[in-house]
Amino acid sequence: MKNLHVILLALTLVIISTALCVYKVVELKLPLLPAEQAHVWAVEARVSFKPTKGPAKVDLRLPKKPQSYMILDENFISGSYGMTLEESDENRVVKWTLRRPRGNQFLYYRMQLIADEMPISEPINVRYPQKKAYPEMMQTAVDALLDEVRSKSADTRSFTHELLLRLNEKNASDNILLLRQGAEKPEMWVQRIISILAGARIPARQANILLLKDGIRHGKLTPWLQTYNGTEWMAFDPYSGASGFPDDSLIWYIGDQPLLTVKNGRAGKIEFSVHKQFHEAEYIARQRSDVKNSSVMALSLFQLPIQTQNVYRVLLMMPLGALLIVVLRNVIGIKSFGTFMPILIALAFRETELLWGLVLFSILVALGLMLRFYLEYLHLLLVPRLASVLIIVVILMVLVSLLTHKLGIERGLSVALFPMVIISMTIERMSLVWEELGPAEALQQGIGSLFIASLGYLLMTNAVLEHMIFVFPEMLLFLLAITLLLGRYTGYRLTELWRFRALLKD
Amino acid sequence: MGWKKYLFPGRKLRSFGLMGMNQRNGDYISRYNRRKFYPLVDDKLLTKQLAMEAGIAVPALYGVIEIEHQIGNLAKILADYDDFAIKPAHGSGGEGILIVKGRSKHLYRKLNGVLLSEREIGHHISNILSGMYSLGGQPDKALIEYRVEFSSLFEHVSYQGVPDIRTIVFKGVPIMSMLRLPTRLSDGKANLHQGAIGVGINLANGRTLQGVWCEEIVYHHPDTGYAIEGMEIPNWEQIMRLAAGCQELVSLDYIGVDIVLDAALGPLMLEINARPGLSIQIANQKGLLPFLRQIEDVKKMPESVLERVRLGQKLYEA
Numbered sequence: 001m002k003n004l005h006v007i008l009l010a011l012t013l014v015i016i017s018t019a020l021c022v023y024k025v026v027e028l029k030l031p032l033l034p035a036e037q038a039h040v041w042a043v044e045a046r047v048s049f050k051p052t053k054g055p056a057k058v059d060l061r062l063p064k065k066p067q068s069y070m071i072l073d074e075n076f077i078s079g080s081y082g083m084t085l086e087e088s089d090e091n092r093v094v095k096w097t098l099r100r101p102r103g104n105q106f107l108y109y110r111m112q113l114i115a116d117e118m119p120i121s122e123p124i125n126v127r128y129p130q131k132k133a134y135p136e137m138m139q140t141a142v143d144a145l146l147d148e149v150r151s152k153s154a155d156t157r158s159f160t161h162e163l164l165l166r167l168n169e170k171n172a173s174d175n176i177l178l179l180r181q182g183a184e185k186p187e188m189w190v191q192r193i194i195s196i197l198a199g200a201r202i203p204a205r206q207a208n209i210l211l212l213k214d215g216i217r218h219g220k221l222t223p224w225l226q227t228y229n230g231t232e233w234m235a236f237d238p239y240s241g242a243s244g245f246p247d248d249s250l251i252w253y254i255g256d257q258p259l260l261t262v263k264n265g266r267a268g269k270i271e272f273s274v275h276k277q278f279h280e281a282e283y284i285a286r287q288r289s290d291v292k293n294s295s296v297m298a299l300s301l302f303q304l305p306i307q308t309q310n311v312y313r314v315l316l317m318m319p320l321g322a323l324l325i326v327v328l329r330n331v332i333g334i335k336s337f338g339t340f341m342p343i344l345i346a347l348a349f350r351e352t353e354l355l356w357g358l359v360l361f362s363i364l365v366a367l368g369l370m371l372r373f374y375l376e377y378l379h380l381l382l383v384p385r386l387a388s389v390l391i392i393v394v395i396l397m398v399l400v401s402l403l404t405h406k407l408g409i410e411r412g413l414s415v416a417l418f419p420m421v422i423i424s425m426t427i428e429r430m431s432l433v434w435e436e437l438g439p440a441e442a443l444q445q446g447i448g449s450l451f452i453a454s455l456g457y458l459l460m461t462n463a464v465l466e467h468m469i470f471v472f473p474e475m476l477l478f479l480l481a482i483t484l485l486l487g488r489y490t491g492y493r494l495t496e497l498w499r500f501r502a503l504l505k506d
Numbered sequence: 507m508g509w510k511k512y513l514f515p516g517r518k519l520r521s522f523g524l525m526g527m528n529q530r531n532g533d534y535i536s537r538y539n540r541r542k543f544y545p546l547v548d549d550k551l552l553t554k555q556l557a558m559e560a561g562i563a564v565p566a567l568y569g570v571i572e573i574e575h576q577i578g579n580l581a582k583i584l585a586d587y588d589d590f591a592i593k594p595a596h597g598s599g600g601e602g603i604l605i606v607k608g609r610s611k612h613l614y615r616k617l618n619g620v621l622l623s624e625r626e627i628g629h630h631i632s633n634i635l636s637g638m639y640s641l642g643g644q645p646d647k648a649l650i651e652y653r654v655e656f657s658s659l660f661e662h663v664s665y666q667g668v669p670d671i672r673t674i675v676f677k678g679v680p681i682m683s684m685l686r687l688p689t690r691l692s693d694g695k696a697n698l699h700q701g702a703i704g705v706g707i708n709l710a711n712g713r714t715l716q717g718v719w720c721e722e723i724v725y726h727h728p729d730t731g732y733a734i735e736g737m738e739i740p741n742w743e744q745i746m747r748l749a750a751g752c753q754e755l756v757s758l759d760y761i762g763v764d765i766v767l768d769a770a771l772g773p774l775m776l777e778i779n780a781r782p783g784l785s786i787q788i789a790n791q792k793g794l795l796p797f798l799r800q801i802e803d804v805k806k807m808p809e810s811v812l813e814r815v816r817l818g819q820k821l822y823e824a
Contacts, residue, residue: 330528381632381636382633382638383636432638437699487532489532490526490528490532491516491526491529492516492526492528493527493528497515497519499721500519500788502718502721503522503787503788503791504515504519
């Protein structure tokens with residue numbers, strides 16, 4: 001039997017993938033479906049720098065006992081570096097040292113957090129600031145401002161709030177404008193507020209927070225303001241004056257010292273990535289694999305740096321899209337431009353969301369097509385013509401972004417996330433089909449492409465499927481098996497039943 | 507039992523022996539056509555040269571333009587000819603073919619009467635060279651060749667373009683033929699997916715059957731109104747032998763051979779296709795599979811072309 005080989009191969013793949021899945025579910029107790037309730041924040045700080053001559057010394061500030069979170073687990077990935085951890089009242093500092101670093105250096109700190117109601121520790125050693133001397137011009141402005149705020153407030157909380165409202169007023173007076181000078185960066189702004197508050201002898205400090213948002217890859221810290229009312233520290237947004245910390249925020253460290261200092265190194269940089277993991281999935285997997293020393297979990301994607309994990313979450317969904325194309329083209333027989341072009345379009349929709357993606361894509365292709373027909377009239381050679389279409393597409397993208405921004409449609413800005421080469425190729429192919437086979441065929445293929453792209457988007461953004469394929473990557477073998485079997489499907493395509501309908505009539 | 511026809515339309519097609527796209531690609535093309543011989547059919551210049559060496563009748567080659575610069579010599583190449591056809595060597599589906607029928611002073615007259623300047627013809631060739639009509643946009647060559655003056659038999663059943671006869675040849679045995687008639691819809695082209703009519707032919711005697719136009723059965727040419735059924739195609743034996751002989755030429759076992767009937771020169775082989783379409787089955791109201799399977803079962807294939815033609819005709823009549 002000619003298909004026996006393929007069938008046996010597919011069967012083997014199915015058995016391997018099912019066995020691994022069953023083992024993970026039954027023995028390691030990995031959840032088959034995503035459980036939303038108890039989530040773990042996995043945070044990773046990635047330090048990179050280029051060493052110069054001499055021994056490298058890296059100091060990185062770390063959270064000690066973060067408010068409203070509990071550190072489940074933390075580890076340092078520092079290779080051959082020597083490492084010491086120092087603690088102060090509020091923070092911890094990790095000191096990494098290496099005598100002879102070579103090439104670009106990367107250091108990682110990873111932690112896992114769960115939301116937790118930690119008792120707020122008693123503030124210790126709060127020092128009341130001395131009145132600060134300002135330059136003469138500023139002194140008058142500060143005094144006037146503090147007097148005004150004092151008369152309108154009752155306690156430290158309302159005082160700080162009033163002060164922030166005034167400092168951030170839209171139509172600010174000359175006094176305020178003067179105080180704003182030289183404090184454009186968020187850190188400097190917070191420091192400026194602290195020094196103004198010192199004028200009223202209110203203790204204030206800078207808290208640097210990390211916003212915990214799923215999927216962040218190049219996160220940075222945001223400076224926040226805290227003032228002391230005699231019993232506790234209160235938090236304020238330095239720009240809006242709203243009190244409290246934003247939801248899902250972690251105080252990384254307190255104070256105005258730099259987060260990262262690198263001695264004998266250039267271009268020191270720190271980036272945070274954050275990922276929301278399901279408590280059972282990650283926690284149990286780690287615990288059990290530690291106990292059982294399971295070699296299956298050694299191949300788990302959870303072992304990768306979180307930054308890479310986030311990339312793989314997207315990549316692992318692509319085989320599903322590819323399988324979709326196989327079904328739609330070989331079993332159903334829908335026509336589209338290019339083979340995998342619709343899947344690339346669908347990936348772009350991930351960033352723009354479906355409806356906007358469809359609208360923006362159609363607008364771009366329609367405009368591009370019109371200009372492409374004009375180019376045809378100019379009798380250009382093929383490659384320069386393709387390049388011209390590409391350039392026009394970029395210009396159109398900029399124009400669409402600017403126009404939608406002016407109209408206040410911020411979603412329109414996401415047009416920049418479309419892969420422009422894909423759009424250019426779509427336009428070129430569509431115009432060729434248009435000329436050679438007529439507009440009906442071109443529109444049919446265009447709509448076919450968008451239809452496949454929409455289905456692909458819905459499939460590839462499905463949270464359940466994403467969870468399953470990420471926690472059980474061996475399911476890819478299962479997908480491969482189905483694809484191999486479909487590769488030997490020599491039956492009729494659904495559209496062929498329509499095509500050959502003349503033969504179906506008696 | 508009427509409802510079953512609608513529930514399982516595939517069964518009825520299967521009983522017809524109708525071959526679908528997946529089966530053609532998976533069971534025949536990938537099995538019987540070896541990749542390394544594809545260039546012989548994909549490059550029409552190569553096919554033509556092979557055919558000329560083997561003594562198979564083809565339209566005469568007037569010139570080849572391979573690089574942009576040679577477009578400057580166009581006037582010189584065309585000086586002796588008023589009638590000619592320009593084709594991409596790697597074109598497929600009849601794309602990019604320009605046919606010139608006569609001149610008017612320094613202008614060239616297209617088949618539909620539109621006049622072209624030499625510069626416009628040069629631009630068309632330039633498009634061919636840059637790969638506009640070739641698969642995958644590969645750089646291409648432009649062939650300038652004899653323009654076929656089609657047999658007067660087809661005068662009433664053809665709109666502008668040249669009708670041709672497509673024959674599926676499997677392992678050197680012709681198994682199914684159809685006549686392809688250009689229409690106004692197909693803009694004078696002979697490709698079914700562009701709107702040409704496919705007319706089934708009785709392989710045994712060369713008489714035309716009913717036609718299929720845009721997937722519908724027709725008995726008259728939609729533009730001229732003349733009957734397309736029951737025409738006797740002249741030189742049928744010669745056409746069958748020409749088609750069968752193409753198997754040795756390109757070493758491919760599943761091919762479609764396109765032949766035109768020239769008024770003066772008789773049957774000429776135009777091109778060979780390694781991925782022939784499936785609409786021929788609708789035109790003939792017959793599936794290809796029974797023929798393909800019977801030939802697969804033949805233990806020893808006859809050597810001579812004539813015997814293979816007879817085998818094909820015997821199978822068709824059975």
